[in-house]
Amino acid sequence: MPTTAGWLYLFAGTVLFFFWAYGIASFVRDTRRTYVPAIRRYLALRRENQEAAEEREAREEAERQLY
Amino acid sequence: MGRVTLENVVKEYDDVVAVNEMTLDIEDGEFVTLVGPSGCGKSTTLETIAGLTKPTRGTIEIADREVTNLPPKDRGIAMVFQNIALFPHMDVYDNISFGLRLRNFDTDEIDRRVEHAADVVQLQGMLERMPDELSGGQRQRVAIARAIVREPEAFLMDEPLANLDAKLRVHMRTELQRLHKELDTTTIYVTHDQAEAMTMSDRIAVINDGDLQQIAPPLTCYNEPANEFVAGFIGSPSMNFLEGELLDGGVRTAYGTVEFDTDDVGVSPGDAVRLTAAGLETNHGTLPLDVKTLDLADDEEIPATVTEDGTLDVEAADLEPTPTAIASDGSFDLDVSDFVVEPGDEVTMGVRPENIHVAGADHGIADVTRSFDVTTDVLEPMGDQIFVYLMFEETSGGMSDDADQLLMSVDPESQVEEDEHLDIVLDRTNVHLFDDDSGIALAHGLAGGEH
Numbered sequence: 001m002p003t004t005a006g007w008l009y010l011f012a013g014t015v016l017f018f019f020w021a022y023g024i025a026s027f028v029r030d031t032r033r034t035y036v037p038a039i040r041r042y043l044a045l046r047r048e049n050q051e052a053a054e055e056r057e058a059r060e061e062a063e064r065q066l067y
Numbered sequence: 068m069g070r071v072t073l074e075n076v077v078k079e080y081d082d083v084v085a086v087n088e089m090t091l092d093i094e095d096g097e098f099v100t101l102v103g104p105s106g107c108g109k110s111t112t113l114e115t116i117a118g119l120t121k122p123t124r125g126t127i128e129i130a131d132r133e134v135t136n137l138p139p140k141d142r143g144i145a146m147v148f149q150n151i152a153l154f155p156h157m158d159v160y161d162n163i164s165f166g167l168r169l170r171n172f173d174t175d176e177i178d179r180r181v182e183h184a185a186d187v188v189q190l191q192g193m194l195e196r197m198p199d200e201l202s203g204g205q206r207q208r209v210a211i212a213r214a215i216v217r218e219p220e221a222f223l224m225d226e227p228l229a230n231l232d233a234k235l236r237v238h239m240r241t242e243l244q245r246l247h248k249e250l251d252t253t254t255i256y257v258t259h260d261q262a263e264a265m266t267m268s269d270r271i272a273v274i275n276d277g278d279l280q281q282i283a284p285p286l287t288c289y290n291e292p293a294n295e296f297v298a299g300f301i302g303s304p305s306m307n308f309l310e311g312e313l314l315d316g317g318v319r320t321a322y323g324t325v326e327f328d329t330d331d332v333g334v335s336p337g338d339a340v341r342l343t344a345a346g347l348e349t350n351h352g353t354l355p356l357d358v359k360t361l362d363l364a365d366d367e368e369i370p371a372t373v374t375e376d377g378t379l380d381v382e383a384a385d386l387e388p389t390p391t392a393i394a395s396d397g398s399f400d401l402d403v404s405d406f407v408v409e410p411g412d413e414v415t416m417g418v419r420p421e422n423i424h425v426a427g428a429d430h431g432i433a434d435v436t437r438s439f440d441v442t443t444d445v446l447e448p449m450g451d452q453i454f455v456y457l458m459f460e461e462t463s464g465g466m467s468d469d470a471d472q473l474l475m476s477v478d479p480e481s482q483v484e485e486d487e488h489l490d491i492v493l494d495r496t497n498v499h500l501f502d503d504d505s506g507i508a509l510a511h512g513l514a515g516g517e518h
Contacts, residue, residue: 062119063148065140066223067166067213 069095069130069220069253071116076125078111078277085111087277089125090359093221093255093270098247099282100256102264103274103300109257110225112274116255117146117223130220140170145214146223149230151206153198159185160194163212177216184212187246204235211246221253228263240267261301265289273297281355290497293355295506298417298499304454306417307473310503313412318500320416322459325436325498327513332500333408334373340403342369342379347403354406355508377404405505413503420454420476422497425483426490434514435492443487444472452476455483457491 002010071093078086086108093099101109114120116127118139127135134142145166153162161168163184167177185191188208198206207227214222224243228236244267247254258264264271265285272282273296281293285301292298298306311320313332318325331351334340341348344363347356363369371379408414424430426438439459447454457473475491477483500510 059119062139063146063152064165064169065138066117066119066144066146067169067217 070128071221071253071255072128073112073116074126074128076112076115076122076127078108078115078120079123084277086115086122089277089279091272091279091282093253095253096251098254098256098267098269099272100258100264100268100270101272101274102258102261103280105259107274108277109259109274111277113223113225113255113257116221117144118142143220144223145217145219146225147207147210147214147227149226151210151230153206153209155198158195158197159190159201159209162198162209163194163216166213166217180216180218181212184215187215187249188212188242203231204239207231207239208242211243215246215250219252221255224254224256226258227256229258229260236263243267262303265301271301273300275300291353291511292417292499292508294508295415295417295501298501298508302419304420304474304476306419306499307423308501309416309418309473311414311416313408313410313414315410318414318416323437323439325416325493325495325513327495329408329410331510331514333406333502333509334403335407335409336373336375336377338373340371340373340379342371342381343367347406351514352511356403356406373403373407377402377407379403405502405507406509408502408509414509415501415503415506417499417501418473418493419497420474422494423457423473423475423491424494425477425481426492428481432492432494432496434495436495436498436513438490438492441473441489441491443483443485443489446483446485448479451479453479453481453483457489 071091073089073091076086076089077084089108089112091099091112101112103109111120115122116129118134118137122135125135126133129142129144132143139146154165157165160181163181164177167180172180181194185194188211190205190208190212193201193205198209201209210227227243228239231239240263243256247267256263256267268285270282271285271288273280273288275296281288281297283291283293288297288301292301292306295308299308309320309322311318311325313329314324316329317327333354334347334349338349342356342358342363343353344358344365344367345353346358347354348368369381371381374380424432424435426435441457441459444456444458446456453476455475455477457475459471459473473491483489495514496512498513499508500513501508
């Protein structure tokens with residue numbers, strides 16, 4: 001039979017384990033739902049901006065041919 | 068030769084058709100204006116000619132050379148843009164000569180052309196100024212000079228005056244006309260301002276929703292619009308429209324009947340007609356049938372008879388060579404059913420503000436309609452004329468939509484007051500009739516019937 005200190009130790013360990021596991025699960029969930037989509041959005045936006053800049057440059061170059 | 072030809076040019080963006088089967092033939096030295104409301108496809112059409120946009124289908128020729136897939140620099144054209152776009156770090160001389168330096172012209176030739184262009188657009192003595200030291204009009208003249216030095220086959224201008232104030236715009240309009248007179252270079256000009264189109268052009272191409280509605284000299288578009296859209300778009304203020312029902316001998320509107328000889332409207336089964344480059348010739352005028360597939364010469368005509376089902380029975384034996392639009396059974400692939408009218412058909416009557424007169428006044432018009440009872444609403448004095456809004460008796464006194472009111476233009480000396488009861492008449496020679504469904508013009512001017 002554990003002592004009071006033992007019970008306290010087990011309880012504290014369980015609480016700590018819960019929050020450790022909760023943290024891991026939250027991080028995985030946040031990564032899936034927030035960080036990865038955000039990175040994807042950023043990359044897509046950067047790609048779009050690059051394409052738009054290239055299009056704009058091509059358009060300006062074509063317009064300069066008409067000067 | 069700076070002839071520009073577009074053959075069935077189509078430009079599609081995803082599921083939007085910006086330019087639909089555009090066919091244009093612009094002669095060397097001609098000034099043609101593409102005009103239409105915002106988003107109608109006029110700038111896209113110009114950009115396909117310039118090479119800034121590649122058409123989805125169709126072919127473009129400049130100076131009898133196909134350029135559909137050539138880059139802008141190899142098309143022999145120069146373009147003036149709405150946003151002017153001068154290089155801020157270059158002086159006027161360098162801005163004007165930019166295109167020539169890009170093409171490695173020698174210095175003497177560049178000097179000669181720049182001086183000539185500066186002379187044409189009156190920029191002498193300003194060649195060393197920077198763009199930020201110039202006014203809006205001067206900057207636009209630099210952009211025009213930059214196009215002139217290229218000595219192109221054709222000038223393309225995309226709303227070049229849109230960013231200028233009203234007074235400068237009118238001034239530059241005259242300058243551009245003078246420039247065209249001096250250089251006699253083919254010019255294709257885009258604007259949404261129909262006043263610009265009317266005053267500058269040899270011909271106007273009216274475009275709506277990507278479709279060419281009519282291409283004709285300005286006064287033809289004004290006096291003989293091909294359809295209700297052209298009639299409403301060309302002319303300021305625009306034409307009045309009244310809906311009605313065709314009777315045997317006139318049109319009945321909600322506000323009165325206008326009598327005329329309905330045999331002179333559209334065509335009827337059995338009518339003998341002729342197909343010419345201008346359209347469908349009848350014994351009472353030319354109807355705006357699209358006959359471009361026939362590729363008829365100016366003096367060529369094809370006799371035909373209107374059949375009961377609204378097609379044409381062509382006397383094909385007279386044709387040499389046989390146009391491709393004639394099928395093997397002798398029928399034409401040209402639908403004239405929109406022009407076939409009979410009593411009971413819904414039509415729209417159109418009349419311009421200057422063709423409405425106060426009954427009994429000394430207007431000098433011999434052939435007028437029966438009078439309509441109206442009440443004057445708002446008066447807009449313009450100096451050289453007064454615009455008078457007229458409400459029909461049934462709707463007077465309350466808010467009304469455009470269909471219930473007419474706009475009349477009268478001499479500034481006229482004694483017309485607000486809220487005055489008037490009898491008005493329409494100048495029958497300038498009343499237009501349009502098919503209610505297709506909007507196509509059925510008659511320009513009405514004749515016969517009771518007055």
